Amino acid sequence: MPAPKKTVRRSLLVTSAVLSSLALAAPAAVAAPSPSGSPSASPSATPPASMSTVGGARLGQPGTQVNLASGVPVLPKDVTARSWIVADAESGDVLAAHNAHWRLAPASTLKMLFADTLLPKFPRTAEHKVTPSDLAGIGSGSSMVGIKEDETYTVHDLWLGVFLRSGNDAVHVLSAMNKGVKNTVREMNEHAEELQALDTNVVSPDGYDAEGQVSSAYDLTLIARSGLQKKDFREYASTVSAKFPGETKKDKKGKTVRKPFEIQNTNRLLSGDADLPVYQGIAGIKNGNTTNAGATFTGVAERNGKVLLVTVMNPEKDGYNEVYKETARLFDWGFKAAGKVQPVGELVPPKSAAQASAQPGGDPSGEAGGSGVGGSGTAGTGPVASAPAANGSSGIGIALGITGGVLVLLAGGAFLVNRRWPLPDLVRRRTRP
Secondary structure (H helix, E strand, O other): OOOOOOOOOOOOOOOOOOEEEEEEOOOOOOOOOOOOOOOOOOOOOOOOOOOOOOOOOHOOOOEEEEEEEOOOOOOOOOOOEEEEEEEEEOOOOEEEEEOOOEEEEEHHHHHHHHHHHHHHHHOOOOOOOOHHHHHOOOOOOOOOOOOOOOOEEEEHHHHHHHHHHOOOHHHHHHHHHOHHHHHHHHHHHHHHHHHHOOEEEEEEEOOOOOOOOOOHHHHHHHHHHHHHHOOHHHHHOOOEEEEEOOOOEEEEOEEEEEEEEEEOOHHHHHEEOEEEEOOOEEEEEEEEEEOOOOOEEEEEEEEEEEEEEEEEEEEEEOOOOHHHHHHHHHHHHHHHHOOOOOOOOOOOOHHHHHHHHHHOOOOOOOOOOOOOOOOOOOOOOOOOOOOOOOOOOEEEHHHHHHHHHEEEEOOOEEEEEEOEEEEOOOOOEEOOO
């Protein structure tokens, strides 16, 4: 399979009023092999000899791909994941990768694609009364946020359940609102193809283990980068804790009440844990864990003006919070290596952006992926104070209290694929001087 063409790209950090941009040529899409076998069986201990070359020929090669040279830090030795990738979120450069296109079970990291597909469809203030059929077909042992039949929830509530608690019940209710699971799966697969996430095949929208359901570290990183262009996606992914509506009951006085309860984000780099501090600069995104997938995680972090994406799939070391610890090591390496290491590949733009770049006179300012009918919109052009989310949710500000950072929303940047395609105005954390 031919490698995609690639041209030199440059990224420019600017003030919050000006978008940073980079120049690149639209790469040719190269399809990955079809899924073979059932993910219900244990995955092979070795990656296939032939993998997709979307993003560059080296990304299709098994093993670790990195351009070590004088002044480039050595990769951490204690990373045991079957597959991982470190990429610059703004330029799209892949700084290093290991079996980047290995098709593996994604677990709940697949909810990033679910969110990127469905977030624009419903206003966050819209309400939905849950019926028994909405919760049908949820897999045994699924992670749940605690949705109850005959209760009414806002779309905002449901997305908090998806992002913070990885609630399969919330996914199924939103899918029911979207004309059902089957339709949602179809739309997710179509969106993955549009993003050129060609290693990905969706069977269950919540990431629950299913035969033939696969993705890759490369694809999950592409999906995350797309999702981060939606304001709602950034908000939910960076929310540490929130209030979630409880069950309607009668109190001792016979009065009908519905008390909310607190939910915490299960992303331990964002919320921290006994053996794991909050990662400096972390701003989301999504974790997962199933029997077949093992632990999976995609995260975004900013430090010293650099915004990195790291995806880690299935560490072989069986340790508590291992997926987060390995992600943190790769982030540390990436921030040290950024600007020094030559990339081994790139995160490709969506098909529509590539096609627009080939159209003379196309709209240079068309934005990809607005953030919902409810008026969240895409990136602003100046710093915006962070406000608590509705329904008593407390967002990234809680983590900032832990890390001592300062929250600002900055305009992120743009692809310049002969035309503009905006990057996220990422939630960024800066350490106080």
